[in-house]
Amino acid sequence: MKRFLGHPITGHVCRLLLGGAFVYANATKLVRADEVARLIYGYRILHPDLVNLASIAFPWVELIPGALLVIGILPRSAATLLGGLLGVFIGAAALVMMRHIDIECGCFLPLVGDRVDWIMIVRNAILILLALQVMVWPTSFLARRRL
Amino acid sequence: MAKSASNKRGPLHPLVDTGQDTVAGVLIGSLAILIASAAVGLIVNHFSPRRVPLFPRVREQEQVALPLPPGVSSASLGQARAALGSRSAVFLDARGAAEYAHGHIPGALNLPPKEFDARFPELADKIEQAESIVVYCQSIECGDAVDLADRLRELIPRPISVFDEGWQAWQAAHYPSTEGARP
Numbered sequence: 001m002k003r004f005l006g007h008p009i010t011g012h013v014c015r016l017l018l019g020g021a022f023v024y025a026n027a028t029k030l031v032r033a034d035e036v037a038r039l040i041y042g043y044r045i046l047h048p049d050l051v052n053l054a055s056i057a058f059p060w061v062e063l064i065p066g067a068l069l070v071i072g073i074l075p076r077s078a079a080t081l082l083g084g085l086l087g088v089f090i091g092a093a094a095l096v097m098m099r100h101i102d103i104e105c106g107c108f109l110p111l112v113g114d115r116v117d118w119i120m121i122v123r124n125a126i127l128i129l130l131a132l133q134v135m136v137w138p139t140s141f142l143a144r145r146r147l
Numbered sequence: 148m149a150k151s152a153s154n155k156r157g158p159l160h161p162l163v164d165t166g167q168d169t170v171a172g173v174l175i176g177s178l179a180i181l182i183a184s185a186a187v188g189l190i191v192n193h194f195s196p197r198r199v200p201l202f203p204r205v206r207e208q209e210q211v212a213l214p215l216p217p218g219v220s221s222a223s224l225g226q227a228r229a230a231l232g233s234r235s236a237v238f239l240d241a242r243g244a245a246e247y248a249h250g251h252i253p254g255a256l257n258l259p260p261k262e263f264d265a266r267f268p269e270l271a272d273k274i275e276q277a278e279s280i281v282v283y284c285q286s287i288e289c290g291d292a293v294d295l296a297d298r299l300r301e302l303i304p305r306p307i308s309v310f311d312e313g314w315q316a317w318q319a320a321h322y323p324s325t326e327g328a329r330p
Contacts, residue, residue, distance in 0.1 A: 030191070031195065031197060032197075033192060033195075033197065033199040033214065034197065034199055034213070034214040034215060034216065034293060035290045035293060035294075037199060037213050037214050038213055038287065038288050038289070038290050038293070039288065039290070041213060041287065041288055042287075042288025049202055051213070052199050052200060052201055052202060052213075052214060053201055053202070055199060055214075056188045056189060056192045056199055056201070057184070057185040057188040057189065058188075059188065060184045060185065060187045060188035060191070061181060061184040061185055061188070063184070064180060064183070064184040064187065065180050065184065068180065074167060074176045074180065075167070076167045076173045076176070077167065077172075077173050077174075077175075077176025077177045077179070077180055078176075078177075078180060080173055080174065080176075080177045081177040081180055081181055084177070103288055104288075135173075138167065
């Protein structure tokens with residue numbers, strides 16, 4: 001099992017899946033900070049004064065580490081950051097579900113009907129596992145050899 | 148994090164492995180990426196035609212006015228109620244047909260943004276005759292009203308406002324409503 005998890009091909013697949021998911025999810029959000037603000041506001045977690053700031057920064061804070069992972073630059077740092085964000089998203093989803101608020105998660109704009117539910121939590125947990133693989137056995141196309 | 152095998156296996160590209168073999172280095176790298184990414188977001192937003200103010204305006208009754216596309220204004224519950232009373236505005240309901248039929252503001256036309264191209268031509272005359280347009284959807288976090296306002300502002304030279312709090316607040320205030328597929 002350890003041999004499989006530590007294999008370079010596994011590493012490349014995990015890195016590209018994780019990075020690609022974040023690049024894909026955020027490419028459409030970059031120019032729609034107004035829509036992102038509504039989605040963040042819907043979670044009713046951040047103070048309203050911080051919603052706009054979050055809507056401006058969040059898409060880039062997800063997209064740039066995702067792109068770094070795809071390219072293979074600072075893979076451990078990028079995976080750590082994305083893993084931490086995914087943990088925050090799971091906590092936010094759990095809070096929303098505990099408060100019985102039914103909202104779109106806004107994970108993958110412009111897909112609709114993507115609600116905050118158990119599927120979102122499981123999907124984020126799987127992405128955290130990918131991040132852990134990258135953190136422990138990082139790979140990069142830019143490296144002459146495995147890290 | 149254990150020291151990686153990189154040093155045993157020969158040189159790597161400095162972009163790839165700088166600071167990546169210690170826990171502190173990885174965390175500092177994460178923080179640097181976080182700060183740099185947020186800075187990029189702030190810079191891009193500053194020069195964007197759809198620039199969002201860093202801090203939202205606070206409207207009457209502490210209701211936060213979330214960002215809207217350029218040229219589109221925000222209507223409070225009271226302003227929407229007054230617009231209905233004055234009959235000067237046309238109301239557009241951006242929700243789906245089923246939600247619309249379940250209950251809507253009297254006289255509101257149903258125009259979900261996803262069906263805009265198919266349904267706009269039949270409604271265009273009524274919309275163009277109005278002095279102003281008020282668009283709404285379910286509640287403040289729903290983006291359909293904003294999407295619809297965004298499409299309309301390019302086609303109709305009328306004041307357009309988004310009734311942010313939407314049907315949920317209208318219903319909670321027990322303002323006039325009607326049911327069915329017709330306005």
